[in-house]
Amino acid sequence: MKVSFCIPTYNRVKFIEDLLESINNQSSHSLIVEVCISDNASTDGTEESINIWRDRFNFPILYQRHNENIGPDRNYLSAVNMGTGDYCWIFGSDDILTKNSLALMEDKLAAGSDIYLCDRRELDISMTKISNPHRRWLNGGSRLFSFSNEADLIEYFSKCNSVGGLFSYLSSIIVKRNKWSDVIFDESYIGTAYAHVYILLRIINNMNSTLQYISLPLVDCRGDNDTFESNGKARRIKIDFIGYLKLREDFYNNNTKIYISFGRVLTKERPWFYTSLAMACYGDSTDRAELASFYKKLG
Template sequence: MNPQPLLSICIPTYNRAGFLRECLSSIDPAELEGSVEVVVSDNASTDTTLAVLEGFKATLPLRYFVQSENFGPDRNFDAVVASAQGEYCWLLGSDDVVEPGGIRKLVAALTSLRTDIVQFGYIQGDLHLLPLHRAAPPAGHVGATSEAFSAHLAAQPNMSLLFTFISAYAFRRTVWMARQELVRTWIGTYYIQMFAMHSALAAGASLAAIADCLVVARGGNPNEFNTIPGRFIALDARTITRLIREVHGDRPALWQAIGEPFRRSYPAKALIHVAANGGLHYIKESREALLRLGHSKTLLDGLMLLERLKLLSTVKWLLDSRRRAFKKIKSQGSPA
């Protein structure tokens, strides 16, 4: 009988055959050492995903499952974790790639830290995985007190490291499976993984973070949220509101703590850009959450005033002009 793997690399995917090939190619078999398995849940893809998976069966300890229909990302995340056999799971985005040595570093961290959740950093790339910037959590064990947890959340550089980005942490499989009935109440939120991690932490799960960046996140991949100005802000504001109220008891300290990385991801200039590009209604519907997360009432009222005065089109023209000017300067290069 084979021993239980330490880690299951759990990859949910749908119609990303090309990206999935890059993702699987980044998993170095030499780093698996018999303690890591790769599990893929294909959400009824209609492209060549199945052929890609078949092509890696000879080189990776790979198991894969094909769903009978596309039942959305949240159910697919739940399905791939349920199918895993490892002590720990790493939900890895099928359009992301593992950094060289990343699996070895993660296995070492899981072995030495033995916490329920291990958080780590990532490199943000563009659509072609060219690196843009790095983001990592502050390293160390996070204390069991609510003050320490709040401080850890407040120190995150962006929303992604609040457990919204699936590829930036690993967790004990029992953390997810022990509360699976609760987790499934969050299907349809697009953030089932965030609710799962926060509910575990609120119940006393242990957390440690390392500052290493173990994965490259692919950016610029169009989806139903990032192609519509303001829709992502509304989704995140709505999700955070539900998360704090349902999981954390509506504690003011959590609004303040989560508000800091939220405003780093969505600063005032991002709200102005959204309003100028037709997404003001998303800001309106998120007004209460935006205020509780620390955005200025003056800013929000000012955007509404610009709409009433029919000046948002002027703001858009100014922003577009500024962007074109910067693009021209960049294309010309620095003067000799």
């Protein structure tokens, strides 16, 4: 079984080495591993570090550097398209694998599910302080979800604690490469920050698909380093609403029950009271008006 770690990056050379080290240090597995790095025209020496890493680590590193920054969505897709494995583990370039993650995943991958979703542990930017030892994307323990009708989708969405259950967090996602490749991408999702979610929802909406939820933190998430907060916290909040409201409209507008169930996940992620307080602190009058319109759409 071959696993491709598909890593989109931009100016994170100081973190990528930690990720590669965490992959290299995995033991007690027989998976074939490759690393695919899609570089969004970094200016921090990422390209110059590739050959150093190739000499240091015992897995192949495929590297592609774009001549210009093509935006996060296209870079996510580019990273996965580089993969040649049976499965692609999409991975944020500042996160790392926890100990023995690959040994556990080897056992799970033998079942051949279309998508695997694992939990994460949350730390500070230096990866020394744990802020949350186990962030669970779904209620309940590990289980297999089989999607064959609308009731299966509604049940899955009802289990989601946040949009992490709807694939917002890259490093939790392991996907069968041929299933990903079969999806015809909708270009209107470029610029949403959730192009990858479109593809994954297409997979589970194609009935007879399977998703294995793994209620274990297989990933260490580096906190205080959200790329999408670079344009301000108000903008970061709006990204979730704009992206997931579009997904809901495009996928489920003709099915009221699924439409409502999907929307409830967004309100769990962004509850009205706390989100309104945050927007009052970080947003302006236009931001607050937009937020009100989002909640109106959610009912």
